[in-house]
Amino acid sequence: MIRTVESQPAASAPVLAAYSYCETVTGQQARNFAYGIRLLPTPKRRAMSALYAFSRRVDDIGDGPLPQDVKVARLEEARTLLTRIREGAVEEDDTDPVAVALSHAATHFPIPLGGLDELIDGVQMDLRGETYETWDDLKVYCRCVAGAIGRLSLGVFGTEPGARGVERASEYADTLGLALQLTNILRDVREDAENGRTYLPADDLVKFGCSDGFAGPTPPQGSDFDGLVHFEVRRARALFAEGYRLLPMLDRRSGACVAAMAGIYRRLLDRIERDPEAVLRGRVSLPGREKAYVAVRGLSGLDTRHVSRRTVGGRA
Template identity: 35%
Template sequence: MSPEQYCQEKCASSGSSFYYSFLFLPQERRRAIMALYAFCREVDDVVDECNDISLASTKLTWWRQEIERVADGQPQHPVGQALQAVNRDFNLPKEQLLEIIDGMEMDLQQTRYLDFKGLSLYCYRVASVVGLLAAAIFGYQDRQTQKYAHDLGMAFQLTNIIRDVGEDARRGRIYIPMDELKRFNVPAADILNAKYSDNFTALMQFQTERAEQYYAQAFALLPAVDRKSQRPGLIMAAIYRTLLDEIRRENFQVLHQRISLTPVRKIWIACKTWIAG
């Protein structure tokens, strides 16, 4: 299996909504974004699938070394080899790839965030940096598109947090800021024990409104000259905002289940958004 095939399989098997936004890209850009996404999946899986914190930390250190090897032209992992190949056409700064790993490592160091400022750093590292790299792969002319990519990444991560509240709680993690739990009178124990309440619904509505605000900010920042090239991000936004609507319709019943869209629905949204341009 070639590095490119490995990355494609990693992307397809993840079941992520991101995969559907890649399908419309020209081959070279598709190869690059799949290499980037496969890298994100690899380092994220280290944290999610390794119960031994010391071992997970060691694996993330290995990946930092692998990014250095990518920069030096001597990668060992198929994903590293794929990143090196696409680096010839798309400059993916190693500093940003390393910052993504820094974000993943935050999951090993803390399971709570006191306020949104602290959470924002996490979201920036694991999502906005990815958005900046993706925007560069898609191509842009106006530097303001970087601001759009930053805010869109924030919106995506906030959507993930809303969707995964229950799943994260079963791993002992709560990403909703602790001061906001207190403001809405939702004890952390309610999240960990999957206990619904009117207060929890109000809390989740607040989280959703914040995510929607970031989507609105991102769309307002996207220059018209780059709208066509950035359509993959707009496809993802359409899928994720539809997911948010679905979660809201389900009255935020996210503690005991993972609400998602069917692949057919994602493809339909992707096609509709791509054609709309």
């Protein structure tokens, strides 16, 4: 069972400044993520911001304009930083605010920092230009860049004492990460193609006549692009259904945070399903009022109660 402590000693001024920096990065760079974590109590919100800021740094190395050899070196520097954090070697007056905040968070929450090593592994896969023949192949990548984030987040959230099936909480957090990442892949299919990346499994692309890729605002000639998208949407929905079993294992505000973030992506999935070709014309997003509704729904506990009823009833 993963437990966390809500009450913590007051943080020092340097630590508070470091957390403030991470929260600013999160608010500016990850609006969907920031929408969810604002529902958390302050210590958990700060810890999640520290996790995001480090993850953002790693992602930016992979997606940035630096030469390949420099990117490889920067990723190794990130690994070295993780080692320093594990060893408690980051001082509160360190000049790197992300290091200070993440080190403080790892001291007060049982965060499995190895998940951040997995994230670095996933970005290295991007640098190597790896493609994925099957869904099982793609799952390896998704577990590195998203499933690991789910497991890291669970270290901050903790689980409720006596929660049913809690021994599978980490598995459900991982699966929810896969659902979010597959939704991201569908949303960004055109943008990724323009950057020379293809994430959808090659055997799915062949099945639906889409092996020529997605370089333009219209599907490949003669393809069943709508069929491909609907196929992947069904896969993502199954992952969401499995991952949502995590909700009854969390306290109210942590559950609200997860329900809000996952709910935003499920609604993105709905939009993509209704108009598959929209992902070729631009980035699909939700208006602020719809995100607010999802946040309120999560805070109400409606999704958690729904999942609890289905679990007790024995339905998947």
